[in-house]
Amino acid sequence: MVKIYDVVEKADIVVFGAPIYMSGVTAQFKTVLDRLFAFLGPAPEFVSRLPKGKRAAFVVSQGYEDAKEYEAHINQMKNAIASIGFEDVRVLVAPGLNGLGEAIGKPDMVKEARIIGESLVRA
Ligand SMILES: Cc1cc2nc3c(=O)[nH]c(=O)nc-3n(C[C@H](O)[C@H](O)[C@H](O)COP(=O)(O)O)c2cc1C
Secondary structure, three states: OHHHHHOOOOOOOEEEEEEOOOEEHHHHHHHHHHHHHHEEOOOOOOEEEOOOOOOOEEEEEEOOOOOOOHHHHHHHHHHHHHHHHHOOEEEEEEEEOOOOOHHHHOOHHHHHHHHHHHHHHHH
């Protein structure tokens, strides 16, 4: 985690990525998210100690074709990322991915990723 803390503290933009396993983000992703709690000040305010202006992309891949299938859960994870101290969190849901290299065969998805990336860089 020490390396991750260092990267998160220094970066202007962080891309978080997580596949959906068993209807939720992986335990590994959630563990990292939980440990980012270290950037928050004491209860009850939990004010973030991260420098202002940080942005993030949250990329979620899933096998299920319906991009809205896990919408409520993904929004909760997005809000958790924001609560760590990211002021602008853009979500990319990548549905219908069940094998290595499949994303490149989905031009609309690649285009959406590019749009999110470019808008975060400009923000
Ligand atoms: C153990 C396991 C559980 C999964 N559970 C789900 C699921 O509940 N819903 C879904 O849409 N896709 C599910 N998938 C498919 C993955 O979300 C999808 O293939 C993803 O792109 C895999 O990313 P990865 O190659 O980084 O593991 C599951 C895949 C695995 C291996």
